[in-house]
Amino acid sequence: MPTTPVPAKAPSSARSLLRLWPYVRPVRARLLLAAVIAITASCLSLVIPLVLKWMVDGPVADRDPGGVWLGALVLLLLGIAEAVLFGIRRWLVSRPLARLEAAMRGDLYAHLQRLPVAFHDRWASGQLLSRGTTDLMLVRMFLQFPLTFLVVNGTTILVGFIILFAQDWLLALVLLIPVVPLTVLISYFESRYALAARRAQDQIGDLTTLVEESVLGIRVVKGFGRHRSQARAFKELSQELRGTELVKARLLAGIWSAITVIPEIAIGAALVLGTVQVADGDISAGTLVAFLSIALALRWPVESIGFLLAMSQEAATATDRYFEVLDEERERDTPVGGGSPERAEPTNPAEPTNPAEPADPADRGGLRFEGVSFRYPDSAEGVPPVLDRIDLRIRPGETLALVGSTGSGKTTLTALVPRLHEVTAGRITLDGEDIATMPRERLRALVSVAFEEPTLFSASVGENVLMGAADGTAAPAAELDRALAVAQAGFVRSLPDGVDTGVGEQGLSLSGGQRQRLALARAVVGRPRFLVLDDPLSALDVHTEALVEAALREVLRETTALVVAHRPSTVLLADRVALLSGGRIAAVGTHQELMRTNAEYAWLMSGSTGTGEGNHPR
Numbered sequence: 001m002p003t004t005p006v007p008a009k010a011p012s013s014a015r016s017l018l019r020l021w022p023y024v025r026p027v028r029a030r031l032l033l034a035a036v037i038a039i040t041a042s043c044l045s046l047v048i049p050l051v052l053k054w055m056v057d058g059p060v061a062d063r064d065p066g067g068v069w070l071g072a073l074v075l076l077l078l079g080i081a082e083a084v085l086f087g088i089r090r091w092l093v094s095r096p097l098a099r100l101e102a103a104m105r106g107d108l109y110a111h112l113q114r115l116p117v118a119f120h121d122r123w124a125s126g127q128l129l130s131r132g133t134t135d136l137m138l139v140r141m142f143l144q145f146p147l148t149f150l151v152v153n154g155t156t157i158l159v160g161f162i163i164l165f166a167q168d169w170l171l172a173l174v175l176l177i178p179v180v181p182l183t184v185l186i187s188y189f190e191s192r193y194a195l196a197a198r199r200a201q202d203q204i205g206d207l208t209t210l211v212e213e214s215v216l217g218i219r220v221v222k223g224f225g226r227h228r229s230q231a232r233a234f235k236e237l238s239q240e241l242r243g244t245e246l247v248k249a250r251l252l253a254g255i256w257s258a259i260t261v262i263p264e265i266a267i268g269a270a271l272v273l274g275t276v277q278v279a280d281g282d283i284s285a286g287t288l289v290a291f292l293s294i295a296l297a298l299r300w301p302v303e304s305i306g307f308l309l310a311m312s313q314e315a316a317t318a319t320d321r322y323f324e325v326l327d328e329e330r331e332r333d334t335p336v337g338g339g340s341p342e343r344a345e346p347t348n349p350a351e352p353t354n355p356a357e358p359a360d361p362a363d364r365g366g367l368r369f370e371g372v373s374f375r376y377p378d379s380a381e382g383v384p385p386v387l388d389r390i391d392l393r394i395r396p397g398e399t400l401a402l403v404g405s406t407g408s409g410k411t412t413l414t415a416l417v418p419r420l421h422e423v424t425a426g427r428i429t430l431d432g433e434d435i436a437t438m439p440r441e442r443l444r445a446l447v448s449v450a451f452e453e454p455t456l457f458s459a460s461v462g463e464n465v466l467m468g469a470a471d472g473t474a475a476p477a478a479e480l481d482r483a484l485a486v487a488q489a490g491f492v493r494s495l496p497d498g499v500d501t502g503v504g505e506q507g508l509s510l511s512g513g514q515r516q517r518l519a520l521a522r523a524v525v526g527r528p529r530f531l532v533l534d535d536p537l538s539a540l541d542v543h544t545e546a547l548v549e550a551a552l553r554e555v556l557r558e559t560t561a562l563v564v565a566h567r568p569s570t571v572l573l574a575d576r577v578a579l580l581s582g583g584r585i586a587a588v589g590t591h592q593e594l595m596r597t598n599a600e601y602a603w604l605m606s607g608s609t610g611t612g613e614g615n616h617p618r
């Protein structure tokens, strides 16, 4: 089950929540005003007991009905004012906080687009989805409710106690005693709840990943009759999540009971003590009524602290999870030193920039790999690099086929050209310019790629293909037609809405060969100077393959291309062939030359049965 690295130690909740400040800043005035309004409304509720005191000691004791009606009217007005103020508070914060949530989600999405492929290899998509949905909702809810009410309730409790002390300091002291055990219990609760909240949110991410995989892989699930095992995996994860939610509920129930029971006991003790004081004539009956009313009015602010803290804790965890992604380093445009990480900078200005640099500038054209090595960032220590000191040159206008056994690193090599991964050592140049020093946008405008696994988006056929064209391409319709013709993708004309037909999620409504042809059309639509094709014809029948090859031959004439090939028919598109073996370029030549001189190549091209990996003659 894919999981995501969790930091060894969680930062404090307050520090986590403070990271929200840049987003809260623009709405701080509204939040502050809303808090002031809520505090006013909450304090109004504390005035009610004082009106009651006035009524008991005044009009009620004097049997004055007019005074009682007046008191009742004041109480009604206070109630209405409190309700209206709380309504205004909600109106003030709802809209800006929805905007804040949208802004955070927008930043997360933009950042995800700019994170390197290596990041996406490591992180499960469900973890990212849950961070962009559930976690951000928790953050918005925190800003909308607990943040304000922790301040409001804290202030209400403070003001309430000031009034209580003003009424009778001894009774007030009795009510203050529970603060000590409650503080200890709350701090214990907070630390335990933080761990459970983090676990639950990570488990939601894992569950999302599983659901996503099951839905996307529904054909495999059904084809192999894996419903039960998938359902079992789902059930196990659901049960884990349920267990964690129960732990949270138990913790919350515990703190809720303590926060409710302990102050109730104190109020009971104050009631007994107060009654004795009234009997002794130390305080008036009105004072005792007011005192107990205030104490009861403070019950909700005190009791609510438990779940306000729980919600804050969840928001702190959600904030941590959000920033864990945002803190990941984006793809760098130009690595430190202006080149690939291990390339030594010349110390002597008289020395050439690169000792391997050809003297004749004409020789610098095309696509060159110079001493390129690559190792996946997460590969184990001691494992040899996937690519080891690759030197290769594809001349301008030339097509080079890359052949090698399964797992030899062909896809990896092609991924280095558009900088989906950064070389570990060495450099790659396009017409003499190091790609590491090129702005990515320019690089990706120069280089077009079609991968072995064609990925399409939930958009129309036309939109999917034109993704490969530069923004503002003149006559996009004509370019689209040309690209579809090259890729032999005439089938789109017979789709219900032609090029405007939606292809569904990941293009799964199309056949594998149809998707591959659209991916190929996308690669050629922008008339790229450099074309990288990773076995682009693997899913086509021999007749369509022959047609695509014929059209592709025309395209390849105008571009410099690197084509991964598994079959002789694809190899024949190329001017020369390079054999990748053991992470190195073992041989370069024409197909015929290599067939004659290289046993491994001849074996790979012969289509002899074998598993491929490591099963070829050396």
Ligand SMILES: Nc1ncnc2c1ncn2[C@@H]1O[C@H](COP(=O)(O)OP(=O)(O)OP(=O)(O)O)[C@@H](O)[C@H]1O
Residues within 6 Å of the ligand: 121, 376, 378, 379, 386, 404, 405, 406, 407, 408, 409, 410, 411, 412, 413
């Ligand atoms: N993201 C990754 N992280 C770690 N290792 C990887 C990753 N992708 C590929 N590899 C490893 O790199 C090696 C080369 O893989 P690559 O996909 O480049 O081979 P290939 O020659 O294209 O294979 P095929 O012909 O089957 O497509 C393999 O051993 C593979 O397990």
